[in-house]
Amino acid sequence: MLDALLAASEAAPLALPDLVLLPRKLVTPLAQSGILHPLDGYFDLAEDQRWYPYARQLVTVENTPFGIPFVGDVLLLAYPKALANELPLDWNDWLVSRYTLGFAAADPQATVMLALYLQAGGAVRNAQGKPMLDETILTEVLEKLSYANRQGKLPAWVIQAENDQLVSQSLAEGKIDSGYLWGSNFLKNDFREWRASAGFLANKTSLTLANGWIWASTSPIPDQIGISFQLATYLSEAEFMAAFTQSGRYLPTRADAYSYWQANELTKDLDTISQLAQAIPPDSLSDPLGVALRNAVLAVIKDRISPEQAAKDAVANLSKP
Template sequence: MIKQKRRYFSFLFVLPLLVVFLLAGCQLQDQFNAAMSRLAATQSVAGPTLEATKAATSEATVIATAAQTATAVANSTLVLWVPPQFDPNGETLTGKLFNQRLQQFEASFPEYTVEVRLKSENGRGGLLDSLSNASLAAPATLPSLVLLQYRDLESASLKGLIVPLDEDTLNVIGQNWLPYAGQLSEIQHNLFGVPFAGDALALVYRPAQTPYPPSTWQELSTQNLPILFPAADPDTLVVINIYQTAGGSLTDENGEPHLDTDPLLKTFSYFSNGAQSGAFPIWDTQLADFSSSWSLYQQQSSGYAIVWASQYLQGQLPGNELTSLPEINGQKITYAQGWLWAIPQGSSQSLEGARHLLDYLSEPEFVDQIDQLAGYLPVYQSGLDAQTNPDLKATLSELMNSAQPLPAGSTINSISPIMESSTLQIIKQQIDYIQAANAAANQFK
């Protein structure tokens, strides 16, 4: 029908021309014949040209749609940055469980593909360093989610490298988190992280030698078995922990660094007593991190070690037990840290996809299994309830009930140099502890 209408229309158009040509005389005959020939040629291809155009248009549409689909698929890749111990491609049980969970996510959300990239825990090229550099120089390379230690989460939030989390759009917020885990998730009263694995300072001992370890710092510091801890730790976490347990404050009413004289005197007296009794041996002054104290403890046959609970849980030694740090005047405090999921600020990847994945990786049953397999403290109440060893369960419960987040990094940086210097001198018996306490407190007045 389309072709017939075109011929009828063309004939009506040509008829007036024919009359003109006839009146003009025979000399126009040849021109008329040529015009008719061109018209016939146009008529013969008019239909096929239209259909060819339609076909070409249809083909172009398909190509464009395919290109758009390919682009959409490429834009639906979700990237995770994690430390090596959570490598989903590793041969550990933790890695296999993590990998299985990611596969389940991709099956449930086929519009997304997950890529995992390993970053070292700290230092150059580590998680925080990479996050800082990418945010500044290459925002397009930022991941959808990053797994950060608590101290790095604090630093990243203060630098504006991660976004505050919205409780209204995330299903995982506050789902039976243990109290210490809920505290780790907040920086300056704003929610920035979703807890994935926990840790806390604890005391390891040998029950064969000490069936009932001392329950107070006074008792522990006056016995003669060595207590291994990193006295040369730049953050002096053990020293500051004892100071806070003794009732000391780290800041004044204006939020400025501050040390109270009486709690400081009590703290330094323990190190003085221990230096004389052998509880704090001279080699403590050569230990700069908890890995060193844990390694030395494993090589010895007696004593105690102050370590992160994860160090014990990840390589439980036969004949050793874990307990919480001692108390002072009925008060018991330990420092907690952990690994938390965060969403980078300025990531070009799908925010909706990041939230789906965050919900999926924070499901309590999965996290409980990961924490137990990887040797970390549970962050959910269900994880503690699932502990089958009654003695260990009681210890972990006591440990987490006394746990609080590490002090603010800025405060530690201000106070730790004088605390470290004083502690080293006291253990080496180079200075009187009263003199050291007064001098340290006066620096912040």
């Protein structure tokens, strides 16, 4: 889609659509290319507190909003409802418990690792705007995973899992007690007798990552831009969004949409998780960070390299030109 829109803007700008539904990863490059129109002057997203914080982040590039949030997805920790009063939701308590955990350690984006690193207080951008990792904080995260692995709390397949499919499968088959997976996968697998949280607490802090799609205008005709955003506003109303996300097994990007979902404990869980989520960093940061974090966690779990050395290597490799 990125190449098609860029090509159309050069060769046939009148062929550009007035309104387009974009995944998060395309928002930054298209905004920086000048194809997307800023939302300012057409709709005040900041004034409406019904949008989740991560939803505003999805549409924002360099402090300017370039669209209206629509479909969301959040990384969550799933576990059976039967364990709701037993499973420790604090990292340190979980490490000394009998419960197991699954996640995709071989994920090229290292989404779980990035969430754990951010939750521990790690920074991902230096003063020059380049990707960075804090060696001390990364070591702490890797030490916890190393300990969990040595205690047999991580299944052997985590080093092979590149996405959350094995996580959802293992949860459904009762092979693990808890697992990190995307909310969309969780909902598509219809885990009705399950609960979810933003993840294990670290230093009493809860944080997770979110992704999503936004409505944006690429119209080359000035008079059509406002009309495009009016349509996007209608399509992002709570009732329509609720029906679309519930049928498609995604998450709403505004809290009041859940009032149109069937109310239950899980709906409350998803709302709470969405309040705690922050948008995945743009590709210019998340791609190199993903490589470094993936290599680090695999080095610790698969190759039995010390957390200190794995963290040092990750920081060094990230600093290479």
